[in-house]
Amino acid sequence: MDSTGIVIGFWVLSAITVVSSLLVLVARNLMHALAFLVLAFLGMAGLFITLSADFVAVAQVLIYAGSISVLMVFAVMLTPLASRDNGNSLYVLPGVVAGLGIASLVAFVAVDTEWAERTGAALAESDFASTVGEVGRLLLGRYVLAFEVASVLLLIGLLGAIVLVQERRRAATQSPDEAADTGARDGGAL
Amino acid sequence: MTDVLGNTLNLQYELLLPEIILAITAVVVLTLDAFKKELRVGYNSLPFVSVLGLVGAAVATLLLLDNRGNFALLIELDDFTTFFRLLFIGTAAVLIIGSYEYIERHVSHVGEFFALILLSTVGAIYMAAARDLLTAYLAVEVLSFSLYVAVSLAKNDPRSGEAALKYVLLGGVASAMLLYGLSLLYGVAGSTQYAEISEALAAGTGDVTLPLLLGLVLIVGGLGFKAAAVPFHNYAPDAYEGAPLPVTMYLSATSKAATFALILRWFAGPLLPAVDDWAWMLAAIAVATMVIGNLVALQQHNIKRLLAYSSISQVGYMLMAVTALAPDTGVATSGAVLVHMVGYLVTNLVVFVGVIHFYNKTGKEEISDFRGLAQTNPYLALTLTAGLFSLAGMPLLAGFFTKFILFQAVASADYLWLVIVGVVASTVSLYYYLQVIKQMYLYEPLVPGRWRLSATGYLTTGVLFFFMVAIGIWGAPLYEVADAAAGAIFFV
Numbered sequence: 001m002d003s004t005g006i007v008i009g010f011w012v013l014s015a016i017t018v019v020s021s022l023l024v025l026v027a028r029n030l031m032h033a034l035a036f037l038v039l040a041f042l043g044m045a046g047l048f049i050t051l052s053a054d055f056v057a058v059a060q061v062l063i064y065a066g067s068i069s070v071l072m073v074f075a076v077m078l079t080p081l082a083s084r085d086n087g088n089s090l091y092v093l094p095g096v097v098a099g100l101g102i103a104s105l106v107a108f109v110a111v112d113t114e115w116a117e118r119t120g121a122a123l124a125e126s127d128f129a130s131t132v133g134e135v136g137r138l139l140l141g142r143y144v145l146a147f148e149v150a151s152v153l154l155l156i157g158l159l160g161a162i163v164l165v166q167e168r169r170r171a172a173t174q175s176p177d178e179a180a181d182t183g184a185r186d187g188g189a190l
Numbered sequence: 191m192t193d194v195l196g197n198t199l200n201l202q203y204e205l206l207l208p209e210i211i212l213a214i215t216a217v218v219v220l221t222l223d224a225f226k227k228e229l230r231v232g233y234n235s236l237p238f239v240s241v242l243g244l245v246g247a248a249v250a251t252l253l254l255l256d257n258r259g260n261f262a263l264l265i266e267l268d269d270f271t272t273f274f275r276l277l278f279i280g281t282a283a284v285l286i287i288g289s290y291e292y293i294e295r296h297v298s299h300v301g302e303f304f305a306l307i308l309l310s311t312v313g314a315i316y317m318a319a320a321r322d323l324l325t326a327y328l329a330v331e332v333l334s335f336s337l338y339v340a341v342s343l344a345k346n347d348p349r350s351g352e353a354a355l356k357y358v359l360l361g362g363v364a365s366a367m368l369l370y371g372l373s374l375l376y377g378v379a380g381s382t383q384y385a386e387i388s389e390a391l392a393a394g395t396g397d398v399t400l401p402l403l404l405g406l407v408l409i410v411g412g413l414g415f416k417a418a419a420v421p422f423h424n425y426a427p428d429a430y431e432g433a434p435l436p437v438t439m440y441l442s443a444t445s446k447a448a449t450f451a452l453i454l455r456w457f458a459g460p461l462l463p464a465v466d467d468w469a470w471m472l473a474a475i476a477v478a479t480m481v482i483g484n485l486v487a488l489q490q491h492n493i494k495r496l497l498a499y500s501s502i503s504q505v506g507y508m509l510m511a512v513t514a515l516a517p518d519t520g521v522a523t524s525g526a527v528l529v530h531m532v533g534y535l536v537t538n539l540v541v542f543v544g545v546i547h548f549y550n551k552t553g554k555e556e557i558s559d560f561r562g563l564a565q566t567n568p569y570l571a572l573t574l575t576a577g578l579f580s581l582a583g584m585p586l587l588a589g590f591f592t593k594f595i596l597f598q599a600v601a602s603a604d605y606l607w608l609v610i611v612g613v614v615a616s617t618v619s620l621y622y623y624l625q626v627i628k629q630m631y632l633y634e635p636l637v638p639g640r641w642r643l644s645a646t647g648y649l650t651t652g653v654l655f656f657f658m659v660a661i662g663i664w665g666a667p668l669y670e671v672a673d674a675a676a677g678a679i680f681f682v
Contacts, residue, residue: 143324149332
């Protein structure tokens with residue numbers, strides 16, 4: 001963090017991220033909370049850019065601010081009454097106290113410690129023009145196994161999503177005999 | 191091949207053969223399940239193919255026995271990894287052979303269930319094999335996600351969905367804690383490689399006590415949740431009760447063993463230089479886990495919840511030994527953890543397979559439903575009794591030998607007070623195990639009439655029973671194998 005522009009950018013983006021994250025918690029209307037969440041995602045993306053992590057920043061915008069928030073909007077829209085009548089929780093006070101406690105502890109640790117940072121020359125030496133190529137090479141080179149394990153994880157996630165959603169439809173049409181039975185009975189009733 | 195930082199990488203894919211076989215088998219099972227009408231395969235072919243894949247993976251593991259080394263600095267292939275590969279593959283095979291009748295009848299989505307078991311075995315193995323925080327965390331998530339889904343698969347049981355929801359929400363929080371702790375550890379050590387973390391912590395450069403401590407608290411909390419140690423155990427009885435029985439078995443066997451494999455890798459490897467910072471945390475958790483796990487088990491009347499609390503208390507015994515991982519006696523202590531883990535796994539599988547077959551016959555899972563089992567099925571009653579006695583640590587059975595080795599190792603590492611707590615707690619445990627045995631032997635059955643286990647029921651309980659007695663009488667080979675495996679994880 002050498003130039004003033006980066007410093008100003010860091011503080012502005014941090015403020016945006018923190019404030020909008022807090023507003024996510026405070027907002028009573030779920031749609032408003034979602035809008036603030038998108039803002040927090042964008043702030044995070046900006047912070048990644050100040051760290052010269054361009055690929056992560058773009059991925060953050062595409063995946064989190066883009067698709068995941070759209071998915072959440074759909075979920076809220078399709079759930080009746082989800083965006084209204086969100087009452088208070090009994091645990092507001094303990095929650096706020098615990099949250100503030102943890103936040104101040106983490107902040108104290110982060111500020112108090114002299115982290116082994118890379119600065120000046122060392123930072124300039126490992127300067128990439130763009131991280132995209134290098135990330136790609138690492139993903140399919142050194143980290144190929146982690147990449148494959150992540151794909152197994154995604155397969156499990158996919159399986160879980162299908163299995164959990166499919167539950168009811170499958171139970172209804174599980175055996176063709178039963179379906180034929182109910183069909184016949186319905187026909188008989190008519 | 192070299193990476194961007196100039197590290198030489200070893201990309202020998204044959205080192206990953208067992209896991210590749212498991213993953214491919216999972217995909218084959220899914221495909222067979224999806225096209226079972228077109229391919230004219232019955233449901234029985236799914237467990238058969240799964241077991242075939244497990245056998246193939248075990249054979250591949252044995253062929254790679256002397257092929258040590260690491261894969262691209264992410265996975266370490268040593269005796270420790272081989273030990274856990276065989277252990278997890280064996281557990282999965284017991285689960286599938288011992289409970290496929292149950293799975294067909296009481297689990298929705300049979301094909302997906304077998305695939306999840308196979309894929310989670312991959313995750314469990316990589317938890318034991320990782321040598322980089324990245325692979326370790328991914329493997330934790332692979333195992334956890336398969337279990338979140340598997341818990342929800344009980345057919346016609348409303349408790350299942352509730353259990354899965356509790357498990358996934360609390361599991362997500364625990365994963366976040368673990369990840370945050372790991373990121374602090376990375377900040378302190380400047381690397382995700384175990385060996386480099388160990389060096390950085392041993393060198394102790396800079397003022398890093400506070401973030402290291404915070405990181406350790408979060409890591410211990412996250413791992414404590416995954417292992418269901420008190421005070422992070424609250425989800426466990428509900429998740430165990432709501433899950434289908436084979437998943438309950440899997441939660442108490444592979445999931446726990448994999449977490450302990452990870453704990454041993456971390457606390458005996460990269461985190462060992464910081465032993466003074468974490469030993470007291472683990473000691474406190476171990477005492478709480480042994481005491482509360484055993485005391486709350488006294489009040490249970492559902493066999494699944496009883497076994498849940500019993501497995502929580504077993505976690506306490508093993509955590510006690512992890513506390514005692516001092517650099518000089520570390521190999522013996524972690525070897526003792528491995529010995530106890532095998533003993534616990536074998537015993538627990540005997541009990542669970544027995545309970546699963548009891549449920550297959552009766553559809554009941556309360557402890558009072560076991561009344562008179564000695565008259566209706568003497569073999570099953572004997573097997574369950576032996577298993578419960580072994581869990582309590584009675585002589586001539588695996589539980590006694592492994593607990594003895596464990597307590598002895600902890601005592602010789604100067605943690606005698608922990609051993610005293612452990613011995614008292616394990617005496618208490620005898621009471622609730624005896625409650626089940628009392629029901630089986632002292633009361634008349636509600637529904638008279640003999641019944642038999644299925645052939646696979648006899649096979650799995652018989653083999654496990656044999657191992658349980660064999661380890662109890664002649665445990666030396668197991669001890670030697672565990673010692674060799676434990677020797678591989680220390681850097682100093």
